[in-house]
Amino acid sequence: MKVKRIVSIFAVLLLCTCLITPISTDAAARVRVRTVKGVTSSYNGRMSYCYVNGQKRKLTKYPIFKKAGAYMGPVGAILKNSKLKVKATAKGDKLTLTYGPNTVIVREDSRTAVTNGQKSTMGAPVVHGTYTATGKRRWIVPLNSVCTRLGINYKLSNGKIYISGTTQSSSNNTTGGTTTTKPSTTSSKEKIKIVIDAGHGGSDSGASGNGMAEKNLTLAIVLAAKRSFDNDSRFQVSYTRTADTYPSLSQRANLANNRDADMFLCVHINSASASARGTETLWSKGRNSATKKNGLTSKELATAMQKAAVAATGFKNRGLVDRPNLYVLRHTKMPACLIEYGFISNKTEAARMKANKSVYGKALYNAVVNLMKKEGRY
Structure with missing residues (x-):
């Protein structure tokens, strides 16, 4: 009886140990x-x-x-x-x-x-x-x-x-x-392939305010980024436009898909009330898994671009915004996001964006480089 009691106590202690000891599954x-x-x-x-x-x-x-x-x-x-x-x-x-x-x-x-x-x-x-x-x-x-x-x-x-x-x-x-x-x-096949889209253009001026048109600001930012990318042999960058032209939305998405791009970046300027302010980046939460490529997701891309854009503008951080119905986010097959640098309708932000277009373009380039370094591809 004494032996049985000892065995029973030992069994209870062993069970308790198993219950309170966390099991590492990974x-x-x-x-x-x-x-x-x-x-x-x-x-x-x-x-x-x-x-x-x-x-x-x-x-x-x-x-x-x-x-x-x-x-x-x-x-x-x-x-x-x-x-x-x-x-x-x-x-x-x-x-x-x-x-x-x-x-x-x-x-x-x-x-x-x-x-x-x-x-x-x-x-x-x-x-x-x-x-x-x-x-x-x-x-x-x-x-x-x-x-x-x-x-x-x-x-x-x-x-x-x-x-x-x-x-x-x-x-x-x-x-x-x-x-x-x-x-x-x-070697071109080993380059990091990017498509950058300057929003609007041509007959589509986009938002306007404080004496400026969105299409001109977006193009200036993209051309500033282009100057940096042109001097970096690790990238193969295609642009939906480099002048005041208007590619259709399908042409923009198709360019990225046909080039088998590693990422698609879209540059825009926001507009709302005169008091609206801040920087935000749009992405598609529902297509995050479907657009994953080489380990990179749209959310990771959007997060990196938002962080860099906020640092460059100094504007309020409005964070990431899920916009699944945007054409270029719905039809591109790789990580994609759309950066809204600030509000053209806000007098203060409009003036600062006009004065810092080159800064934003350089920051966009640096953000891509830093992201690719983090991913081990640069």
Whole structure:
């Protein structure tokens, strides 16, 4: 009887422990890494494999994970020991990667990359640390950023990563040399494709007030953005108009769809009463999932553009507005949003918008760059 009582008490205690102990449902989906400085961090976005030159690379012991919006992967398993055979040399906190004519130097805990002597900023800082689940120390880099700089093709599609390039093996090359792709910053298929729409135009002046027409303000902002995009080889930008013309709404949406754009940005100016004020960005909540592309959603795009526009204008933050019936938001097939910078009907805001068109255009460009860095695509 005494033994039975002890067993019963133990069973009750075990049941209570189970009831009060939280069960982690996503622990297996997270990746824990301890840096050489002894700091342990936990990351989501776990991937246990990727594809390199068509070959599935299993990464069970050292999986890919997401850091600062960028997918991070171990250099050895993905780039060095795969068919790509990227040369990797580590010394102290510095890692040097060589692929054909391209050399990229990165450092642990840094976003800075030096590619063929030129500095640039990657989507996330490099991690040099130990996967705590297996005790394996690895150099872990933002894959898209590093592949782009080495001249290796990187693609994220349907939640899977595909990496491809020329096999670096001199033994298979009768000339004794190697061939390689050029850095993808110069390749159109690897560029970030954007369509930017200056609202209204031609016979459609849009809103008017305080001696100004919306069509002129929107065009000026877009042309200011164009000056920055024209000097950045990472982007392939198409414009619905660059003069006082009127493309139809279907032509604007079709341009974005036909170009298979990564995002669609529409520039507008608001109007209401003389006291109305503030900046807002319109998007379609109902199409957020349908328009998701390369991991980016319309809401994420709208949020980034709204934050940048508010910072540039200094106007009241009116937030995001769900406008599912707007033609260009309903018919585009990629992340899309429409920025309303301020109210042309408000004398103060109208004057400030007239004086700061170039500032808004530059801010739009910077917002896209920062968003693409966060996504690991820049």
